[in-house]
Amino acid sequence: MILVAVDDLMFSSKIRATAKGVGAEISFARTPPEILSKARELKPSLIIFDINSAKADAVNTVAALKADPELQGIPTTGFVSHVDTRMITAAREAGMDDVMARSAFAANLPEILTAAGGAR
Secondary structure, three states: OEEEEOOOHHHHHHHHHHHHHHOOOEEEOOOHHHHHHHHHHHOOOEEEEEOOOOOOOHHHHHHHHHHOOOOOOOOEEEEEOOOOHHHHHHHHHHOOOEEEEHHHHHHHHHHHHHHHHOOO
8 A cells, every 4th residue: 555645636647547557556645634644544555745745744744754653664755846955855854765856756656656565
């Protein structure tokens, strides 16, 4: 199970279609309380964040995940505009495990989903 904290319709559709193609099970959550609740409930193998999403508040949500002994071991990956160096730095400082440009995320999405729980 992969938890996806993305509210951009284009990326949501791309993630949903790619997950179906590689056999990965996904669930969406959009707000910090929903993300934390689903992380506890689902124990996902990965949480994907759109770092630029104001709704998901990725930086603070990742900091909360990493501060919680029950959730801190869940790997996190985030994508962000490559020019948004402030958010890239903030996400890394909050403890996000992998931060990448939107273009790299889109290009590597099948591999990301497969590695985190898709069909092999």
